[in-house]
Amino acid sequence: MSVISCNCEKSQIYLNENIIYYSLLCGCEDCRQAGEWGHFKGGPEPEKLQKLIYVRSDIKKIVGKQNMHAYQLRRDARSTRIYCKKCYSIIGIDHPNYKDTVFMLIPQLCKTDLDLSIKPVAAIFMNDYPYKDLSMITDDILYLNDFENDEKNKKFDALMSPLRAKYQKPKGISFRDLIKDVEGITVLNLKKGVKTFN
Ligand SMILES: [Zn+2]
Ligand SMILES: [Zn+2]
Numbered sequence: 001m002s003v004i005s006c007n008c009e010k011s012q013i014y015l016n017e018n019i020i021y022y023s024l025l026c027g028c029e030d031c032r033q034a035g036e037w038g039h040f041k042g043g044p045e046p047e048k049l050q051k052l053i054y055v056r057s058d059i060k061k062i063v064g065k066q067n068m069h070a071y072q073l074r075r076d077a078r079s080t081r082i083y084c085k086k087c088y089s090i091i092g093i094d095h096p097n098y099k100d101t102v103f104m105l106i107p108q109l110c111k112t113d114l115d116l117s118i119k120p121v122a123a124i125f126m127n128d129y130p131y132k133d134l135s136m137i138t139d140d141i142l143y144l145n146d147f148e149n150d151e152k153n154k155k156f157d158a159l160m161s162p163l164r165a166k167y168q169k170p171k172g173i174s175f176r177d178l179i180k181d182v183e184g185i186t187v188l189n190l191k192k193g194v195k196t197f198n
Contacts, residue, residue, distance in 0.1 A: 001060060004091050005111045006084030007044055011091055012063035013178070016171050017056045021102060022163040023120040024052045025136060027129030030073055033190055034081055034090065035109055037073075040197045043088025047108050048131045051120060054102045057094075058170035059178060070184030077187070080179050092175050101167045103175035121159050 002018035005011070027049060035046030069085045079095045089111075093104040107116050122142035137143060147153050179185070190197065 002055075002114045003112065004055075004105055004114075006067075006087050006089035006091055007111060008084060008087035008089070009111075010064045010067045010086045011082075011084035011089070013059050013091060013175075014061040014063075015055060016058040016060045018114060019056065020114055020116075020118050021054045021056070021165045022160065023054070023118045025049050025120045025123040025141065026052050026125055027123065027127070028125035029128045029192060030077070030079060031106070032128075032130075033073060033192075033194070034071075034079075034093075035106065036195055037188065037190060037197055038083060038088040038090055038109060041083075041088040043083070043090070044109050046106070048133055049123065049129060049136050050106050050108065051136075052104050052106055053114070053116070053118065054098075054104050054165075055114065056165055056170075057098065057100055057103045057174040057176065058172055059175065060172040062173075062178065065178075065182055068178075068182040069186065070179045070182050072185055072187050073190050074192075075187055075189065080185055082175075082179060082182060085183075092178075094176050094179060099167065100174050100176045102165050121163065122156055124156075 002015045004013050031050050039045050067085050068082050070082050081090050081093045090109045123137050124144045127145035
């Protein structure tokens with residue numbers, strides 16, 4: 001049983017499965033802004049190009065639900081993130097595309113005993129990435145802008161399809177159910193392109 005914990009350990013979720021299905025690097029503004037906002041509130045400092053991992057949405061045990069709060073960046077946001085209210089780590093992220101089968105986490109922004117040696121398959125939304133440093137993108141990682149190139153999209157789908165988790169009914173509760181059960185959802189109304197908050 002693996003655990004995802006915030007940095008102060010007051011918010012923890014224990015998973016029924018300790019498998020990471022795949023990993024991606026993400027250059028998108030939402031991942032970056034969510035990390036920067038958490039850091040502004042006292043949370044961990046995000047990496048420039050964030051490593052995302054995906055685990056089955058099946059939670060066995062929850063510790064400190066009262067310390068968790070769900071946020072969205074904007075009114076039209078699709079992703080919902082659970083932060084710890086005490087330390088502003090992000091312990092998980094849901095998106096409609098995950099279909100309640102997996103949820104995402106960013107190991108840099110929380111703590112986990114999952115085996116993080118998995119290599120990212122692709123770097124996505126690199127059109128949104130504002131930094132020059134590309135040193136984390138090795139030759140075996142597919143580089144994608146905004147899914148605008150059919151040939152590259154096909155390559156991405158071919159890489160991803162064997163890795164995607166098949167839906168199965170969770171033994172515990174899903175991450176989406178947890179979102180419904182914690183405080184929030186608070187909409188932050190962050191302006192796009194902004195790095196400083198108040
Ligand atoms: Zn915490
Ligand atoms: Zn992203």
